Amino acid sequence: MKNLEIAKILRMIALYLEMKDVPFKPQAYEKAAYSIEALDEDIEEFIRRNGEEKLKELPGIGESIAKKIIEYIETGKIKELENLKKEVPVDIENLTAIEGIGPKIVYKLYKALKIKDIKDLEKACLEHKIRKLPGFGEKSENKILQSINLFKQGTGRFVLGFIIPIVEELVLFLKDSKYVSQISPCGSYRRRKETIGDIDILATSKNKEKVIDYFLTFKEIDHIYAKGPTKAMIRLKNGLDVDLRVVEEKSFGAALLYFTGSKDHNVAIREIAIKKGYKLNEYGLFDKNNKMIAGKTEEEIYKKLDLQFIPPEIRENQGEIEAAKKNKIPKLIEYGSIKGDLQVQTNWTDGQDSIEKMAKEAIKLNLKYICITDHTQSLAITGGLDEKKLLSQMQEIDKLNSKFKGRIKILKGAEVNILKDGKLDIKDEILAKLDFVGAAIHSHFDLPKDIQTERIKKALANPHVDCLFHPTGRIINKRAPYEIDIDEIIEFAKKNNKILEIDAYPNRLDLKDEHIRKCIQKGVKMVIDTDAHSTVHLNFLDLGVAQARRGWARAEDILNTKEELKF
């Protein structure tokens, strides 16, 4: 899969062009890069299937970039980029990743001091060579040095579910300030993306500077990048960068829209505004006479643009604007609407808490049912259950069910391990006694795509299996998904009436949003589970809901929005 590779290379060309101050082309390459990245099919596969000509039908890709993509696929290189690299041989990718360094500075530094990479840059700073250059000074030199240090300890992208607590704490802290009237996180955090680069927080206040000052007293701040009268940028001790922006009450909606993004969504709705003769920016929607006609809420802005309100989770310019024009945005599944969790591990295997404790916690969370799905025997590392232990767990569940009668229903289940050959490691007659069976892969991740796909289909074909757990096996920031033909599996699930899971565990979120959309198109039902290994994990259900919303799911697409289930 060369999509990301090609996107990266197109971005590199963009940087080089920007370096030379070439107008407009950089954005064009940027846009093309995004387009390739957003493509959910292998680009080579795409070309094989549709022909090279069809490349030009992808947004942002025309004659010239299409040729370059093909050149890259055929030769592994793009001549133009090679020439640019030869002319200015710098590690432009990493250098521009340093906060405050852009392509123009990279060029200046290369011309003046032959700085090629971060190491050279750091050395030049330490030798005080930067401050002597025109346009630079002592301050900028120190700042670069600081940014290099921050880059070195930089933590990359954060998994959404793991940073929610600190962001909520910060928002509460700001709310406590008597100067803040409205406040909301924006950006990819509000869009509930799987991973977050940095956090944008938007507030309104009659006394903006006071809010900024108060913000900078937050105890978890490690570093202040910038501070102005309406905006400040900081890094938290955990490495997360946070921007705070304070605007007027009347602009809150416009700013919320603007800072929530995505960038592509913004550009698209701004274009709609322009076509109507309006101007849209973070302060509001303005008519020809520069009179503000909307801005206090996002709703009124969408309305003035003749668009249905678009929930933040689907603002990716992936068809939502066209849908909103036609009033065809579906009613997305709502937070808090999951009635039961169908993947729960306990201390019978690798979970921390007992069935009883998990059930009590689930009652607190207002769930109507949970399904106990401990691992099975071949997953030795977890102490997986064999047939005998499964039977005794069932007895235990019966006992607890009579104890909790009316408060919660505990379902009998298992996360059955799929063996290398696609067989399951528990006998059918035992599986038949369970209420709900999820099958999952925990080994042989690297089988070839067709074999892996067949393996999964074979497991799903077992009449006792209801659901495929964490279907692609990816672990965000840690493990790539195993190679499978997801379309074939979705097709198979449809034909055989099987369920696919949306595993809500923060670094799984598996299925991905685009898979969820495919399931909906095909009419394949899904469930949202937490994959809880302790009571606190049961709180992750809404992360799964966010994931489902990003995949345009409605309540009827997700089975465990129902009060009762039959399998």
Add this chain to the structure above:
DNA sequence: GCCGTTTTCGGCCCGACTGTTTTCAGTCG
């Protein structure tokens, strides 16, 4: 370099902040 219910040519989102300037260039989102 891309794109088209104002266009196949002439537009491309735009404002805040910083540092080094004395009116602006560069970066960022």
